[in-house]
Amino acid sequence: MDSKYISIYHEILAKIEDGEMAAGSKLPSETEMISEYGVSRDTIRKALHLLEQNGYIQRIQGKGSFVLDINKLSFPVSGLTSFKELAQKMTEPCLTLVKELEKIPADEFTREQLKLPEQAEVWKTVRVRQIGGKKIILDKDFLDARYVPELTQAICEDSIYEHLETKLGLKIGFAQKEVTVQQATQEDKKYLDFENYNMVVVVKNYTYLEDMTLFQYTESRHRPDKFKFVGFARRS
Amino acid sequence: MDSKYISIYHEILAKIEDGEMAAGSKLPSETEMISEYGVSRDTIRKALHLLEQNGYIQRIQGKGSFVLDINKLSFPVSGLTSFKELAQKMTEPCLTLVKELEKIPADEFTREQLKLPEQAEVWKTVRVRQIGGKKIILDKDFLDARYVPELTQAICEDSIYEHLETKLGLKIGFAQKEVTVQQATQEDKKYLDFENYNMVVVVKNYTYLEDMTLFQYTESRHRPDKFKFVGFARRS
DNA sequence: TAGTGGTCTAGACCACTGG
DNA sequence: CAGTGGTCTAGACCACTAA
Structure with a gap:
């Protein structure tokens, strides 16, 4: 059983990898996600922070969160992958x-x-x-x-x-x-x-x-x- | 002007790199650090989370946070370092x-x-x-x-x-x-x-x-x- | 059982962006 | 100005560890 923020992380990640969220496009704001997922802001932020750490999105103060187009085809040998x-x-x-x-x-x-x-x-x-x-x-x-x-x-x-x-x-x-x-x-x-x-x-x-x-x-x-x-x- | 959790991160990091906190030793608990630094638990946790991400400590539920002995001599070419x-x-x-x-x-x-x-x-x-x-x-x-x-x-x-x-x-x-x-x-x-x-x-x-x-x-x-x-x- | 870290919530204030 | 993300707080409950 994953925690809420891990589930949300995977949910958003799937949308990015499926191309549902195109590279360069803007994610919904934290406020929107709060009501979309019915969780607190902190939980949303943990999920978004994970996406940022792993190179999937870039967060910009005052603007929003944006999908990066790297990490798409190239497989990351960095990290711990078998x-x-x-x-x-x-x-x-x-x-x-x-x-x-x-x-x-x-x-x-x-x-x-x-x-x-x-x-x-x-x-x-x-x-x-x-x-x-x-x-x-x-x-x-x-x-x-x-x-x-x-x-x-x-x-x-x-x-x-x-x-x-x-x-x-x-x-x-x-x-x-x-x-x-x-x-x-x-x-x-x-x-x-x-x-x-x-x-x-x-x-x-x-x-x-x-x-x-x-x-x-x-x-x-x-x-x-x-x-x-x-x-x-x-x-x- | 760094934020509180960044300052605390650097403070603890300095202690680790100076050897004041020996490799393998246990850091003070979050509760102790709250009173030591006079900040909220979340702020402490942000600092500790950063240390963990960067490979300086390992956090174990029920036990505590422990200093790792890697990342000492070896310089990390990974990351973004000039x-x-x-x-x-x-x-x-x-x-x-x-x-x-x-x-x-x-x-x-x-x-x-x-x-x-x-x-x-x-x-x-x-x-x-x-x-x-x-x-x-x-x-x-x-x-x-x-x-x-x-x-x-x-x-x-x-x-x-x-x-x-x-x-x-x-x-x-x-x-x-x-x-x-x-x-x-x-x-x-x-x-x-x-x-x-x-x-x-x-x-x-x-x-x-x-x-x-x-x-x-x-x-x-x-x-x-x-x-x-x-x-x-x-x-x- | 007491102490630890992990998750989640609600609310406040700040800094930055854009119209 | 309204909307965005960044920081900080206080409190609650849970899961795990050790004695």
Whole structure:
């Protein structure tokens, strides 16, 4: 059960994404929305504030709220979005190939990444993401086995995130990301269709639960020509 | 004159960045802050919400607000931060070399990027960013001359953003960013210390004013080994 | 149970925009 | 001037956590 302002947020967002509210057009004023939705001004403002934060509208004092035309086609790799969620918005066919999947004692590297004690266990999985018939992305995931007791090939082929959130009830809070460009390794060239590129875009991702527990480390290795990061930023 | 919640935000932020509030420690409860700052609960909550959005704290229902230890050393290239603001947080000496600076009629490429009419004029500037003695970044800026009537070499060496915001009173609203990896051009190799790298990280940046006017297009071209993008993301 | 943050309401005043 | 969004207040109730 969503709160009122979340529901209103989704309602307006749907209108924007459906094109019912055209880019550049003016939203109803707060006063109008109060009677339209039958809620208090604060509730409306929370919904509008969310839309603004996520780059869908721009609010201008004395004028009103206006629909932005960005964030339409471009998929935002910024934010916390799973590959499955991205793939669903893409037109090209996507496929996930599970290359490795095992529960292992955490080695030194993994313990350091996930800040684990000795003798901790982790799930390790290596997956290749195929987009439009080409093997483009190599995903290496390490999950703290205390929070993820079981992991199957079917889950890895579908969506780990979805499994964590819906089946295990884990609440994902935030993530720290780091994007760098490195020399491609033999592993990159072995798993991906690399076509003479010698560099790889590495996206490191540290995922935390709502209670601030670090439970996942992911390394996404992209073929450089296929990598594109689209973001939206507001001036603080 | 900042609003109350912005002041309180900065006050708490200062305590976090100074280490007065250690990472992992618990902030005073909302009730305590109400009497501490003598404001209403809503005002406190606005400040805390800002801290949470920007990745400084994590709020947990029933428990309290806790200081996160990320966003400390790593400088966030995400968000809307000028090179000067970044440089001030870095230890290595930074230098900006202005290679080009002229007001020109917008060519077709520029008109398309900035959605300009024919016969519009733009300020074009090409700058090399030197960090730790190495020429690392090539910045190409195009600014709509209707909003930026004058631009000097001194301004470009210091900070264009600062000039726009303080001298011209332009209010920057948001930006759309795009990061890709491309083949390095002759221009890249001519201006930068490229050391046999054949690829370049290209950060395209479209900057809008608060009234949604697109007025600046920037292309930052980074040597791949020196590029690092650090971000913080929350789950929606 | 007491204390925490999350949601919602109602009302006030201010700053900015446009006619 | 009327209409817009921005800030601030005071109070209510709920959901969750910990002892």
